[in-house]
C-alpha cells in the first residue's frame with residue numbers, strides 16, 4: 001500500500017510504513033490491503049491542476065457575466081438574455097463566484113485529504129449542472145430564438161450545446177461520486 005503520510009510504496013500487508021513509521025490500521029483510515037493501492041490519477045489531476053484552473057475559470061466567467069459577456073459562441077445572446085432578465089445575471093454571477101470558491105476549497109482540502117474534499121468536488125459539478133438547467137429553461141422563455149437568428153440552425157446548435165453541458169455535468173457528478181466513494185478511506189482528516 002502507498003503511505004498517505006510520505007508516499008512510500010510498502011508491501012500490501014505492511015503494518016508500519018518503511019519510509020516514515022506511520023502505523024497502518026483502521027483507526028487512521030487504512031482498512032486492509034484489498035482496498036488500497038487504488039489508482040489516484042483523477043485525484044492528482046483534480047488536486048494539482050483542475051481545481052485551481054476551474055477556480056480561475058469560475059471567477060473569470062463571473063467577471064465576464066458582470067460585463068454582459070457569456071455564450072461567446074452565440075454572439076450577443078448572453079447580453080440580450082441578461083437585459084431581458086437581470087435576475088438571471090445576478091444568479092449566474094453568484095453561481096460562478098460560488099463555483100470559484102468551491103474549486104479553491106476542493107483543491108486545498110483534496111491536498112490535505114480532508115473528509116469534506118469529495119463533497120466540495122461534487123457540489124461544484126452539481127451547481128454547474130443546476131446553472132445549465134436554469135439557462136436551458138430560461139433562454140427560450142425570454143428570447144424567441146427564431147426572431148433573434150431567423151433560422152432554426154441556431155436553435156439546434158444552442159440546444160445541442162446546452163444538452164451536452166447538462167449531460168457532461170451529470171456524467172461528472174456520477175463518475176466522481178463513484179470514484180470518491182471507493183476511495184473514502186483516504187479522506188480521514
Ligand SMILES: [Zn+2]
Nearest residue numbers: 003006017020
Ligand atoms: Zn510513510
